[in-house]
Amino acid sequence: MFVKNCWYVAGWAHELIDGALLGRTILNERILFYKGENDSVVAMEDRCCHRGAALSLGRLEGNNVRCMYHGLLFNSAGTCIEVPGRDAIPPSFKVPTYPVEVQDKLIWIWMGDPALADKTTIPGFHYLSQPEWVGEPGYLHYQANYQLMVDNLADFNHVAYVHPTTFGGSPNYVAEHTESPLERLDNGFKVTKWHMNCDLAPFVKKFVKGMGKVDRWNTVRMQMPGYFYLESGFSPAGNGIEKGNMEGAISFRNLQAMTPETEDSTHLFWVYLHNQTENQDLITRSLSASILEGLYEDMPIIELQQKILAKDPGFTLKSMPSDVGLNHMRWLVAQQLKKEQAQAPQRDKDQARKDMVRSEAMAGA
Amino acid sequence: MFVKNCWYVAGWAHELIDGALLGRTILNERILFYKGENDSVVAMEDRCCHRGAALSLGRLEGNNVRCMYHGLLFNSAGTCIEVPGRDAIPPSFKVPTYPVEVQDKLIWIWMGDPALADKTTIPGFHYLSQPEWVGEPGYLHYQANYQLMVDNLADFNHVAYVHPTTFGGSPNYVAEHTESPLERLDNGFKVTKWHMNCDLAPFVKKFVKGMGKVDRWNTVRMQMPGYFYLESGFSPAGNGIEKGNMEGAISFRNLQAMTPETEDSTHLFWVYLHNQTENQDLITRSLSASILEGLYEDMPIIELQQKILAKDPGFTLKSMPSDVGLNHMRWLVAQQLKKEQAQAPQRDKDQARKDMVRSEAMAGA
Amino acid sequence: MFVKNCWYVAGWAHELIDGALLGRTILNERILFYKGENDSVVAMEDRCCHRGAALSLGRLEGNNVRCMYHGLLFNSAGTCIEVPGRDAIPPSFKVPTYPVEVQDKLIWIWMGDPALADKTTIPGFHYLSQPEWVGEPGYLHYQANYQLMVDNLADFNHVAYVHPTTFGGSPNYVAEHTESPLERLDNGFKVTKWHMNCDLAPFVKKFVKGMGKVDRWNTVRMQMPGYFYLESGFSPAGNGIEKGNMEGAISFRNLQAMTPETEDSTHLFWVYLHNQTENQDLITRSLSASILEGLYEDMPIIELQQKILAKDPGFTLKSMPSDVGLNHMRWLVAQQLKKEQAQAPQRDKDQARKDMVRSEAMAGA
Ligand code: FES
Ligand code: FES
Ligand code: FES
Incomplete structure (x- = not known):
């Protein structure tokens, strides 16, 4: 169990040079990172909504990423904008994205509720x-x-x-x-x-x-x-x-x-x-x-x-006076975990996000 | 869970040249394949009924296979025909076998109910x-x-x-x-x-x-x-x-x-x-x-x-029109699985086979 | 599940020359072995009571071993005798030890109830x-x-x-x-x-x-x-x-x-x-x-x-007359396991030992 409503370092900014598609697991979730031609950094689930292929094995096209299994094209918001050989795109064809920022040469990602992601709180x-x-x-x-x-x-x-x-x-x-x-x-x-x-x-x-x-x-x-x-x-x-x-x-x-x-x-x-x-x-x-x-x-x-x-x-671990710092850190994490669990909908944002995508799928299928 | 009442390719026929004892896992079961001196191919559980040693570490003797741990000899029907130093052989000393055929240079095995194995349905x-x-x-x-x-x-x-x-x-x-x-x-x-x-x-x-x-x-x-x-x-x-x-x-x-x-x-x-x-x-x-x-x-x-x-x-995977073929294949498999599960005795043939061997063992022990 | 009230060979005596700290898993427990300067052999849990670091990564000091993470020093009875920079040592700072003997060039350990460990029963x-x-x-x-x-x-x-x-x-x-x-x-x-x-x-x-x-x-x-x-x-x-x-x-x-x-x-x-x-x-x-x-x-x-x-x-394994020896051995082990489980406190000595240490910790914390 991890604290989610906070910024984590996901990588060094230079890891995204030259159109690299970086697949990295953060807090147990596989995530794709890339930098579009407009230089903005994108973090999205590294899983195509079609058959679950890894998007990090795909291809960067401008600001978008193409799944190189059957060719779906996703924009930086995770919305599918091209289905090869088809005109209509079901609205449910989406891949979740994460708030992400580059600051101080580092890539920072927010794994929790996107509504709470505040750039000004990036530790930096x-x-x-x-x-x-x-x-x-x-x-x-x-x-x-x-x-x-x-x-x-x-x-x-x-x-x-x-x-x-x-x-x-x-x-x-x-x-x-x-x-x-x-x-x-x-x-x-x-x-x-x-x-x-x-x-x-x-x-x-x-x-x-x-x-x-x-x-x-x-x-x-x-x-x-x-x-x-x-x-x-x-x-x-x-x-x-x-x-x-x-x-x-x-x-x-x-x-x-x-x-x-x-x-x-x-x-x-x-x-x-x-x-x-x-x-x-x-x-x-x-x-x-x-x-x-x-x-x-x-x-x-x-x-x-x-x-x-x-x-x-x-x-059971034994405590020494010199553990005061680490005990404080562990206590803070425990408090934050409790707080996040108590948050209203009684389920983590992942579930919420997945449920949302799933119901769209049913409507759109 | 796998479809069982069908033929699967278990290997290339040439893998059994020169007395090879081929141990291969098919549908989660370890199986021994060999070709006897009469050129007929045998598929049997790769597990000696004595102490469970791998028969694929054994020795081919004519049409039979000997477990090279303590020397039990099994014929191509899986029946024990020699216990070193003993005259009487308990009838329960048996290793299950599987219907197997060579056709079109391939070895075909039937993992399901042997009574349903029909050579004429080998895909080939x-x-x-x-x-x-x-x-x-x-x-x-x-x-x-x-x-x-x-x-x-x-x-x-x-x-x-x-x-x-x-x-x-x-x-x-x-x-x-x-x-x-x-x-x-x-x-x-x-x-x-x-x-x-x-x-x-x-x-x-x-x-x-x-x-x-x-x-x-x-x-x-x-x-x-x-x-x-x-x-x-x-x-x-x-x-x-x-x-x-x-x-x-x-x-x-x-x-x-x-x-x-x-x-x-x-x-x-x-x-x-x-x-x-x-x-x-x-x-x-x-x-x-x-x-x-x-x-x-x-x-x-x-x-x-x-x-x-x-x-x-x-x-939840999203469907595209081009998935029509794979969806049909998956639907067929699901139908077949349902059918096999519904078959009368409410247990798969493995269990039946094991139970049979087990009760013989009790009688013979 | 293992027989515990008996002596096991834990190593060759020569494995402890020159101040070696030997970490070895016996019956699923990580144990540290060493020979102090008084030539007596020690077996203790290979886990510091502070933060659980491996004592086998520590340092031998005379008859004692120092955890080289934060410096706790334990004597051969597993009692902490030095906390760097502190005068008082909580009595709960202890690491469990095991009866251990060297006989016939081999190291013998008793994993069960220490009260039952009798040197004269070392198989040797x-x-x-x-x-x-x-x-x-x-x-x-x-x-x-x-x-x-x-x-x-x-x-x-x-x-x-x-x-x-x-x-x-x-x-x-x-x-x-x-x-x-x-x-x-x-x-x-x-x-x-x-x-x-x-x-x-x-x-x-x-x-x-x-x-x-x-x-x-x-x-x-x-x-x-x-x-x-x-x-x-x-x-x-x-x-x-x-x-x-x-x-x-x-x-x-x-x-x-x-x-x-x-x-x-x-x-x-x-x-x-x-x-x-x-x-x-x-x-x-x-x-x-x-x-x-x-x-x-x-x-x-x-x-x-x-x-x-x-x-x-x-x-189900099939028995042959030649299995008489192994069947007797397995029967003896099964009897001994039953006996050990039936012993009064209905929990194994590990649990007892841990509980003891744990309650000391609470008192001493
Ligand atoms: S899995 Fe991505 S397009 Fe099919
Ligand atoms: S295990 Fe095969 S003969 Fe003993
Ligand atoms: S873990 Fe051993 S002294 Fe800290």
């Missing part, structure tokens, strides 16, 4: 639109429920044990760093962590030479259901970064957007941005490789955890 | 027995229900979109060709399509040089549950082929026999015959490769369609 | 502790229920058909050999087979030259749920081995321990020992290779049998 990541911040767009596929990935990011203590040689954890991480009280938000939380007079993280050492001890900060904001935002950096130790002195500091911006594919698999769209101007490409590539290395440290733990937990749904 | 494909028609026997395994494959063949309009560069479809195919009214048969349908003054199909162009515009005909007959017969050809345009003038024409005969393996997988036995005498082997091989190329154009569409439809059994 | 295989008996420890993974493997070993007649060129079966095996009446034991059976004046078995011929006709004996003892013990040998024919004359005889000792992994997969721990002193290593390796060859003759039969039987649970 404005650094991706700012030329001074650069980084390689990343993607990983996890064989795990997205909430295990949210759990992972919501508890930084795992850095001490999982990432000592990449992100620079150490067994003393918990004792050595200080942090602001976790700020509970309506849709997530925010927390800042300080690590004063410590070593430069391994992934930064690769391209920053001659920096001694540093003061490190991480400002995390998480937004439900699956967004992780990080603003972080390193300043020469004692330079007064905590009072805002950015001189000699090096900064990063990181997004990790977790979009459920199925109940036990997840799309991770991620990027790690820097604003260095010298050796820019080199640093971009180095960062990308380092972060990927770190993600690959998490992945086997999370994927095995998924198997272990799936096998025994009755298993 | 007599061109395979006629020396002037030549072609390579083909086989493909589809990860899809057989009815999606029947649907595919019953609606030729897909040729326009799926096979433009192989079988010679074109977006104008629907408009350009004419066809006879579809003739509904008790067990299928028949239709002839004419495409006058068109180009030679790509798969023919490869070996026929110097033929200009042609008149093309396709006479399709489909028989339920899963047979497709095609008689087709190309004649110099305007030569009067529609009045029967075969001068200068080139003809083909095609069989596609679809036999369910499981609910979501299918055996396709196919052959494409020609009657050219010059360059015969070359043409045979060229045809075989071209048709395979065409089948591989259908396969990914059908296999993905299978996944899409299996995921959402409530999805 | 004392030849493994005797320096004059040598052989390579073996392991195979079967995709089949363990009972099909027990069936296989409990009926030696299969040697005639499955192993003619390895273990020296022959179609006349049943007629040619004699055997003691099968001795039913409380926990298994015992039987001795004699094969007088026969050929040396192929696997022995490889390294014993110049021995003519032999008298062969096999003394089998099976113990439920899944132990097979064999004492066997070959003596020059007519030398009087049946009266105890061991002069010129060559002897072997074989263990096959079958431990369920899941309902349809099994761990096989096996070893074939000899006591030859000349060419010892050569003979060891030759034996190992030959026996493996024989096991690979059984494996495809058993794994396909598993599929066939799993597909049709209603299938």
